[in-house]
Amino acid sequence: MAYLIRGNELELAVSVGTVLGESAAPATYYALELLARKCMMIPMCFPSVGYRNLAADLLLMTPDNELHLVKLCAFYPGCIEEINDLHKKCKLPPVEECMQLAEMAHADGNVFETIKYYLLSKEPEKALPIGIDFVKEYISISNWTLDTIYPVLDLLSYIRTEKLVLHTCTEARNELLILCGYIGALLAIRRQYQSIVPALYEYTCS
Structure with a gap:
């Protein structure tokens, strides 16, 4: 199954894992997550209901799937009605309620929940300054962790x-790219993908 996943034969990996059962469950769930992400990364097809529902169905087959479903709904580029339909399928609150939940979480000082619900709302760009400021403030402390x-x-x-490319988000977008490049390089070092580290640092510096 590891060879199948590395070779991007995700459909076959899921099929084999389903036959093998519990002994292969972790690899099967990982393959399902990758397959759902593959559906999300097809730019011309993802807005279609078929690919959208397929990605959701695949993630619903995995345990502890709430965060993956949140990412799917946050990333989906549809109208409010379509997004709410996807939220319902993924057992998440409607867009309007997510805005209220974000404001409540922000008032309580819960940064992660604030970002999560803003991303699921009709104004996801509000999550950018909150998240970026949190990261910048945290890495200024000497004992911060990845x-x-x-x-x-x-x-x-x-x-x-379409929200990230707005001219009002230019500064936040650039900061997000810089921080992702830097943290991505540190993550690559941890996971022993040394070959991509210089490219990530060069990207971050530029």
Whole structure:
């Protein structure tokens, strides 16, 4: 299954894992997540209901799937009605309610929940300054850890593209790219993907 996943034979990996059952469950769930992400990264097809629903169905087959479903809904580039339909399928609150939940989380000082619900609202760009300021403030402390920074940047990266390219988001977009390049390089070092580290640092510096 590892060879199938590395070879991008994800459909076959899921099929084999389903036959093998519980012993192959972790690899099967990972293949399902990758397959759902593959559906999300087809720019011409993802807005179609078929690819959207397929990605959601695949993620619903995995345990502890809420965060993956949040990323799917945050990334989906549809109208409000379509997004709310996807939210319902993924058992998430409607867009209007997400704005209220974001404001409540912000008032409570819960940064991650604030970002999550803003990304699911009709104004996802509001998540950018909150998340970026949190990361910049945190890395100014000498004993900061990658495990605290990475989840926030990972979630922010699923903001819808049409919102990220707005001229009002230019500064925030550039800062997000810089921080993702830097943290991505540190993550690559941890995971022993040394070959891509120089390219990531060069990208970050430029």
